[in-house]
Amino acid sequence: MIVEICVQSKSSALMAQQFGADRIELCSALELGGLTPSSGLIQSVISEIQLPVHVLIRPRLGDFCYDKEEINAMRLDVIHALKLGAQGVVIGALSQDFDLDIPVLQTLIQAAKDQNSRAHITAHRAFDWTREPMQSLTQLQEIGVDTLLSSGQAARAEDGLVLLKKMHQSTRESFTIMPGAGINATNRALFEQAGFKAIHASASRLIQDKHPATGVAFEEALSPGQRRELDPQKLKDFLQQSP
Numbered sequence: 001m002i003v004e005i006c007v008q009s010k011s012s013a014l015m016a017q018q019f020g021a022d023r024i025e026l027c028s029a030l031e032l033g034g035l036t037p038s039s040g041l042i043q044s045v046i047s048e049i050q051l052p053v054h055v056l057i058r059p060r061l062g063d064f065c066y067d068k069e070e071i072n073a074m075r076l077d078v079i080h081a082l083k084l085g086a087q088g089v090v091i092g093a094l095s096q097d098f099d100l101d102i103p104v105l106q107t108l109i110q111a112a113k114d115q116n117s118r119a120h121i122t123a124h125r126a127f128d129w130t131r132e133p134m135q136s137l138t139q140l141q142e143i144g145v146d147t148l149l150s151s152g153q154a155a156r157a158e159d160g161l162v163l164l165k166k167m168h169q170s171t172r173e174s175f176t177i178m179p180g181a182g183i184n185a186t187n188r189a190l191f192e193q194a195g196f197k198a199i200h201a202s203a204s205r206l207i208q209d210k211h212p213a214t215g216v217a218f219e220e221a222l223s224p225g226q227r228r229e230l231d232p233q234k235l236k237d238f239l240q241q242s243p
Helices: 010-018 039-048 068-083 102-115 125-129 133-142 161-170 188-193 232-239
Strands: 002-007 023-026 053-056 088-091 120-123 147-150 176-179 198-201
Touching: 002 010, 002 176, 010 023, 010 039, 023 039, 039 053, 039 068, 068 088, 068 102, 088 102, 102 120, 125 133, 125 147, 133 161, 147 161, 161 176, 188 198
Parallel strands: 002 023, 002 198, 023 053, 053 088, 088 120, 120 147, 147 176, 176 198
Antiparallel strands: none
């Protein structure tokens, strides 16, 4: 069984390799569910790691419904990650109705295959917001995705095990259902015994950095699907305000 570890630094990637991981998913902002890592981080990790590195492509927080500019940015990120030596990319996109956005996914897959015909394509957990998981699973297989990372549409993969097993049993041999979310040393055996070919974990902990002398915070608590974006009216009011 392939054990994929999600990391957001070179030191974590080296540690995962040392302790026996089979593959790395590289991202940034792990505490926010993961975003696309920087070019420098991708290059730094790939230069030091002998394991396959798959790069998360997610341009922002919030939902997974992307506009034209975001789609183009994701396409360029896919190309760039593979040019830097990544063996795969991790992608996802949804329609406004929470179905898979197949045209966007096809655009990203084509960009990957044009850069590297052997690039591994993983669909990330945007899938866990879809309305019809079995239909979405069929679509992923049809458009050329290799692996689906999913919690079984539950907060933790252990709680979504029924759906995960159902999906695993219904897929073709060349397609991999990779459970992820809350998998640890205690429950790992559940997924091994169920016959999954891969599992995904971060094996992470929350670290409290030093409190700033001023006590000023930059972060804010967000609910699933929330993000900050420019408000045109606020911007207009601000810029037109007389000094």
